[in-house]
Amino acid sequence: MYQMEVKKNEQETVIYLEGALKTSDAEGFGHSLMEIVQQETEIKINMEKTDFICSAVLRALLAAQSVVDASDDKEMVLQNVNEEIYDVLTTTGFVNILTVE
Amino acid sequence: MYKWKFPATFEEWDIISEQFQEALEEEQVEKSGTRKIMMALEELIPNIIEYGAKERTVTVELQLNIRREQERRYTEIIIEDDGVPFNPLSYGGNNVVTSTNHPAGGWGINMAKSLLDDIRYSYENGRNHLYIEKR
Numbered sequence: 372m373y374q375m376e377v378k379k380n381e382q383e384t385v386i387y388l389e390g391a392l393k394t395s396d397a398e399g400f401g402h403s404l405m406e407i408v409q410q411e412t413e414i415k416i417n418m419e420k421t422d423f424i425c426s427a428v429l430r431a432l433l434a435a436q437s438v439v440d441a442s443d444d445k446e447m448v449l450q451n452v453n454e455e456i457y458d459v460l461t462t463t464g465f466v467n468i469l470t471v472e
Numbered sequence: 473m474y475k476w477k478f479p480a481t482f483e484e485w486d487i488i489s490e491q492f493q494e495a496l497e498e499e500q501v502e503k504s505g506t507r508k509i510m511m512a513l514e515e516l517i518p519n520i521i522e523y524g525a526k527e528r529t530v531t532v533e534l535q536l537n538i539r540r541e542q543e544r545r546y547t548e549i550i551i552e553d554d555g556v557p558f559n560p561l562s563y564g565g566n567n568v569v570t571s572t573n574h575p576a577g578g579w580g581i582n583m584a585k586s587l588l589d590d591i592r593y594s595y596e597n598g599r600n601h602l603y604i605e606k607r
Contacts, residue, residue: 372490391510393489394518395482423507425514426580437572455507455587462586463579464568 373421375403383413389420392428401431408435412445419451429465436469448472474536480525480553485517485532492536499538501547501606508587509547509606515580516551516560516602524555524600549604558600559593561585 373390384407392400408414432449439445448470452460460466474495478484492513496506517532524530535550560581567578585591590605 372486391514393486393514395486423511423514425511425518426583427518429579430576433569433572433574433576440572453507455504455511458586459511459583462568463582464570468569468572468574 373400375400377407379411383415384411385415385417387417387420391422392424394425394427397425397427397431400428401434404431404435405438408438408445408447412442414439414445414447416447416449417451418449418453418456421453421456424456424459426463429459429463432465432469446470476532476534478532478534480517480521480530480532480555482518482521485521488534489513489517492534495536496547499536499547501538501545505547505606509549509604512584512587512591512604513549513551515584516604519558519560519580520551520553520555520600524553524558526556528555530555544607547606549602549606551600551602551604553600554598555600557595559595560602561591561593 373388373392373396376387378385386407435447439447450472452471460469460471476488476491478488493506493510496509520530520532530553533552537548539546539548563578563581567582588604589607592603594601
């Protein structure tokens with residue numbers, strides 16, 4: 372079970388993800404993320420409280436990144452990723468496609 | 473030893489995965505190990521649900537055993553199902569994403585392999601059998 376909270380200020384939109392993002396969550400998460408990415412320009416995904424993710428969520432992140440890349444003024448950054456998720460991003464090559472701080 | 477038996481559906485797996493994580497915590501498996509195991513299972517069990525149980529009702533049996541040898545602890549997991557024969561280890565290869573247009577598929581099993589220390593597949597008596605070990 373995961374929770375998603377979105378906070379927006381003048382500069383950026385921050386998505387706070389808490390808990391585990393499982394395969395059954397991926398479709399809903401993907402829709403919500405895509406909506407935000409299409410509307411906003413500076414997007415931060417704060418994963419400080421994210422326990423783990425799955426490959427279906429990686430697919431959702433990749434789809435969102437393709438929208439970001441197609442735009443001149445959009446940016447999406449993953450922040451505070453835990454060591455285990457970072458290892459997965461490295462193994463799968465996502466660390467070279469996504470912006471991870 | 474912990475055992476679960478459940479129909480291969482996402483609704484059931486969501487419930488069992490919570491119980492499985494609680495069992496790992498009860499057995500004091502360290503947080504990093506728990507996350508890695510849960511991420512790996514989140515690839516392997518959905519594979520059974522999405523592919524093995526596509527056209528028929530399938531039952532999954534999941535076992536968790538903590539084996540202790542001297543000072544070391546080994547987390548052993550067995551996943552069995554009566555779905556269509558499906559060896560997930562034959563997929564994945566070396567599929568590393570190189571662009572946002574990269575075709576999907578194979579990342580999940582790559583993830584699972586990288587997160588675990590040992591993973592073996594066999595098909596015996598009409599059942600898919602996966603043995604997993606995390607040291």
